[in-house]
Amino acid sequence: MNSLLQRYTAGMARYVATAAEAPLLDIEELGRLAITDDISLDEIAGLHEGAALALTDQGVPINEPEIIRRMSACLSALMVSAAVAYRTKIDLLEQHRQEERDRTERDRQRLETLGQFVGSVAHELNNLLQPVRGMTEIMVADLAEQRPPERADLEVIEGCAIQAVSVIQGILGYVRRETIAPQRLAFGAAVATACTFIRPMLREPFEVAIRDRDSEVLARQGELTQILLNLLQNAVQAGATHIRVEVDRIGGDWRGGGQPPRMRLRVTDNGQGMSAAVAARALDPYFTTKASGQGTGLGLAIVRSIVLGWSGDLELESEPERGTTLTLLLPVAIG
Numbered sequence: 001m002n003s004l005l006q007r008y009t010a011g012m013a014r015y016v017a018t019a020a021e022a023p024l025l026d027i028e029e030l031g032r033l034a035i036t037d038d039i040s041l042d043e044i045a046g047l048h049e050g051a052a053l054a055l056t057d058q059g060v061p062i063n064e065p066e067i068i069r070r071m072s073a074c075l076s077a078l079m080v081s082a083a084v085a086y087r088t089k090i091d092l093l094e095q096h097r098q099e100e101r102d103r104t105e106r107d108r109q110r111l112e113t114l115g116q117f118v119g120s121v122a123h124e125l126n127n128l129l130q131p132v133r134g135m136t137e138i139m140v141a142d143l144a145e146q147r148p149p150e151r152a153d154l155e156v157i158e159g160c161a162i163q164a165v166s167v168i169q170g171i172l173g174y175v176r177r178e179t180i181a182p183q184r185l186a187f188g189a190a191v192a193t194a195c196t197f198i199r200p201m202l203r204e205p206f207e208v209a210i211r212d213r214d215s216e217v218l219a220r221q222g223e224l225t226q227i228l229l230n231l232l233q234n235a236v237q238a239g240a241t242h243i244r245v246e247v248d249r250i251g252g253d254w255r256g257g258g259q260p261p262r263m264r265l266r267v268t269d270n271g272q273g274m275s276a277a278v279a280a281r282a283l284d285p286y287f288t289t290k291a292s293g294q295g296t297g298l299g300l301a302i303v304r305s306i307v308l309g310w311s312g313d314l315e316l317e318s319e320p321e322r323g324t325t326l327t328l329l330l331p332v333a334i335g
């Protein structure tokens, strides 16, 4: 502070004596320096008084109009440069804080995505481990009673293992940052295959009506099975006694209102249905109406994210006590 006062006094003395530009430039530099040294604007303004006293001591007639004018030029050079430096410093500080906030937000989003990803993997593997456990218990009981295990039970276990491998391939692809491109799939036939695989895993039967087996879409068999397993499990858990899986092809002609051709998969049940409030949130991650520990609320969120990844749409219609229909629409792969 003292050295600043000395430098300001010296600068002002030179300017008062010469009215040259150089001392004013020195004073401007001093204003910037004071801000870098964290000196407040009030203290900087205070330098002027100190310098004026020092000039009086040196016998400078500080009341003469020309001297007053030159001293005020020094004061404004000091204060303007300090104010500009202060503004720049505040801007830089704010920019730094904003960058810090952006980084924290990016980290938070990354962690949230990772959390959802880990949750959805656990959800899907759990879906597949339940039947493995059930079938194994049945086979152990068979063996205890000297009965050979049933081939069909073993096939369920094998099917679940194959499906789990496809879930794990998805994880490995994600870890390696690969995007696994969807494949051309005869959609109706692929839905039929998935249903055959799922049928022994569910405690309720379900009807399958495939009206178009051959039209192709861009999708993946493993993920299609995941989708159907989630939708059918939800239907069973909603207490449905009648569940139906339907595939047809819509649009692509004048009857479709000029819409491009799409494959439509509908899973309809006559279960408890949803209130409008539940239906509005059913697709959100972690939204569940199940008792704690019973559902993660990730099933439909996973279904939706797979469908969006295939450039498709997912629609939900539901009425309390009447039942629910989930409709998946996928563009037909042309050419």
Ligand SMILES: Nc1ncnc2c1ncn2[C@@H]1O[C@H](COP(=O)(O)OP(=O)(O)OP(=O)(O)O)[C@@H](O)[C@H]1O
Residues within 6 Å of the ligand: 123, 230, 234, 235, 238, 269, 271, 272, 273, 274, 278, 282, 283, 287, 288, 289, 290, 294, 295, 296, 297, 298, 299, 300, 301, 323, 324
């Ligand atoms: N077919 C259906 N009938 C009635 N309600 C449904 C149906 N499908 C979903 N829901 C409602 O939507 C909610 C969210 O479903 P979602 O599959 O995302 O999670 P969850 O089934 O609760 O949990 P998890 O899938 O982990 O078992 C369910 O809790 C339920 O309230």
Ligand SMILES: [Mg+2]
Residues within 6 Å of the ligand: 230, 233, 234, 295, 298, 299, 300
């Ligand atoms: Mg579910």
